[in-house]
Amino acid sequence: MSISPNWIALDWGTTHLRGWAMSAGNTVLAEAHSDRGMGTLTPSEFPAAFAELTRDWTAAPAIACGMVGARQGWIEAAYQAVPCTPLPTSFTKAPTNAASVHIIPGLSQSSPADVMRGEETQIAGFLALNPGWDGVLCMPGTHTKWVQISAGEVVSFQTCMTGDLFAAISGHTVLKHSVVSDDWDDAAFAEALSDTLSRPEKLAARLFALRAEGLLHGLGNATAKARLSGLLIGAELAATKPYWLGQQIGIIGAGPVADAYVKALASQGAPATVADGPRVTLAGLTAAWTILKGQL
Template identity: 70%
Template sequence: MTDPDWIAVDWGTTHLRGWAMADDGSVLASATSDRGMGQLAPSEFEPALLDLIKDWRTDVPVIACGMVGSRQGWVEAPYAAVPSPPLGAGRAVAMTQTPGLSVHVIPGLKQLDPADVMRGEETQIAGFLAMNPGWDGVLCLPGTHTKWAHVSAGEVVSFQTFMTGDLFAAISGHTVLRHSVGGDGWDEGAFDAALSDAMAHPARLAARMFSLRADGLLHGLGAPEARARLSALLIGAELAAARPYWLGQNIGVIGAGSLAALYIRALAAQGAPAVQANGTAVTIAGLIAARNRIKETS
């Protein structure tokens, strides 16, 4: 039986992650589950959490971020409006049946004009700032819905969301291009060339995408090259639209693995070097910051 002082939880739409934490910030144990918010009814959140932490002491505070605080989640945690510190004022407390179990849910951030929202990313931003005190610039958080956040003086000033990951999944899985981009192959040269084209001519995106199909039929374009070109076209169009955010700024990319590496490669090609932060590390650091804030205000 693991004996934590508190429990940190990142609860997204598709996955649930938890860490048994000591008060000094060290991780005693970790656990993962595929019981994301998207598949749970309101009455199923507490059993899902208890199943995740069944080998840990449970009569301790739980600090949770992510879609668990959405309108369809366990308890709705109202958005804080930007400009705001990433961990805005307030939190929501979920109703629980287990003696001693208290679950505190971190609110997301909202932007009224242009309308935008985030949940979960605000905790990663808080963690990045905790690990990089005094940092000003722009943070890119690649994912299904990639976020670009302008951060200054410890506050999120503004942010913008791009559905680039969603578009890649939808186009590669549910359009005629599914015949062209299948598999996991990759061609870095094709990515670089298509990125340059997309940055220079973002208005041609739809036409350039269909050319992947035509090039396959007429010139034998292989799936690895086509897949890389599709990714580059979408990321290039995103970078072109987000240029006012990142141009001339300090840039941080939060995330691990191939997707974050693609953004760093794409930015470097524009003469915009970026530092990379591990997504799990900044999530835990952000949850620690939230835990400390709750202790100070309780």
């Protein structure tokens, strides 16, 4: 028996594509995944990727968030400039005859220059699940976002490319010999974090020492890896202190990376509550659909 969604929710990032067949009451009828992320597609290949993902479902209007709306994506959905609500009042229609796909634009900030795509939908979802919430959202990932929320609007935000840096340093510098491990060392993480937070100007002197301590003193890879993570997240917390100091903090994410941010903030006397990423994404897509359906 085929699935007949009332509408389709799409989370279309750089490396992944995830879809949900939704009922008129906004419950999930079916779910589909694909690795046909925006980074693997030319603009003309998006319609086929969408058709393939939804091949077992009858046609329905779709709403999409993420890098699908980037300049190199299906079609550019121009940024909304902050301060603004995370979702706009209208969306960008993708150029396709076979389906009706609407794309949620990202947010931009002129100074300091910053951009996001996809996270605005998670912010909208978090606010839909937590009406009236004010504070700072931390969204850990390759490019972690720190977002100041007030009265339902995104006031300002700051991206730190800590995950991207960690991967580049671990994989493409001399430290590749020292930090590859499946294990972890909580104490080393905490110590390195505290060191960078109290003396951020020493960061550049700490990195090669991870290699030298391995050569001279047998420092293990799990400890070196946790220390590198602590140094980099410490540098991020030092740079974003105006965002998190004395604020109500919500972290959107799950797994070891979100855990590291929770522990890091807790060590600085800044408790944070954690919200599950996919759940808030779907809540945000649902909020966008609520806006869109009145216009169809």
